[in-house]
Amino acid sequence: MGIVAPRYTSYVPLGDLTPSPGNPKRHEIERLIESIxxxxxxxxxxxxxxxxxxxxxxxxxxxxxxxxxxxxxxPDGLLVDDDGGWLVPVQRGWSSRNDLDAKTVIIKLNRLTEAAGWDPRSLAEYLEDLATGDAELFDSLAYSDEEMEQLLRRVDPETLPGGSPDASELDGLDDAVSAGFTNSGDNERAVSTCCPACGHRFAPGQ
Known part of the structure; x- marks a missing residue:
């Protein structure tokens, strides 16, 4: 007798996915499109x-x-049906007990990812790797200047793997983060930019 999986993946037509009525969660569609x-x-x-x-x-x-x-x-991960429609992988096999149970799960699945937060040092190290290794990928994270300033208040830049910046770099760190990446007048990325995680100057991609 075969094992019946309690949860399984099924590809269904995109148009057949029905949203829950009144779903309260907001979404940044353009950022989701960029990620996909x-x-x-x-x-x-x-x-x-x-x-x-x-x-x-x-x-x-x-x-x-x-x-x-x-x-x-x-997008990678989807299939196409005979009529050219997109087929989307969805998780199947779970049933709510009632409408209140369903509403609780909708909120809880989003709240649980928000509640734990981030480990500031590990996050700063990841951001440093991205900012110095692939500035375009770093930009796609869309961290605001305020978010970067808050992170820098919780992490000592001298302890990050990139090394210890000199005194002049540390003195100018807050200004560099507040201004974001240094841009030229025509909005092109500057030859030298400041890593928002550690304050180091680098050429994107180097």
Missing amino acids: TTHGFLDQSIVDERTGHVIAGHGRREALIEMQARGSRL
């Missing part, structure tokens, strides 16, 4: 078997619908 375009479709939506509604993945659903409307190429 760059990295492929990584995070499956989840469908409630009792209602047939999406309980996780509303934003990704909206992003895919917008991408298809714009005529974007098929």
Whole structure:
């Protein structure tokens, strides 16, 4: 007798994914589109078997619908049906007990990812690697100047793997972060820029 998986992946037409009525979570669709375009479709939506509604993945659903409307190429991770429609992988097998249970799960799946926060030192090290290794990927994270300033208040730049900046770099660190990446007048990326994680000057991609 074969084992029946309690959770499984099924590819369904994008147009068949029905959002939960009144879903309260907001989404940054353009950032989701950028992520899917760059990295492929990584995070499956989840469908409630009792209602047939999406309980996780509303934003990704909206992003895919917008991408298809714009005529974007098929993202990595999706399939195409015989009529050219996009087929999306979704997690199946879970059923809510009632509408209140479903609403709780919709909120909880989002709240749990927010609650733990970040380890500031590990995050700063990741950002330093990205800023010095691939500035375009770093930019795609869309960290605000305020967020970077808050992170720098919690991490000593001298302890990061990139090494200890000299005194002049440390003195100018706050100004560099407040200004973000140094840009020339025509908005082109400058030859030298300041890593927002550690304060080091570097040429993007070096």
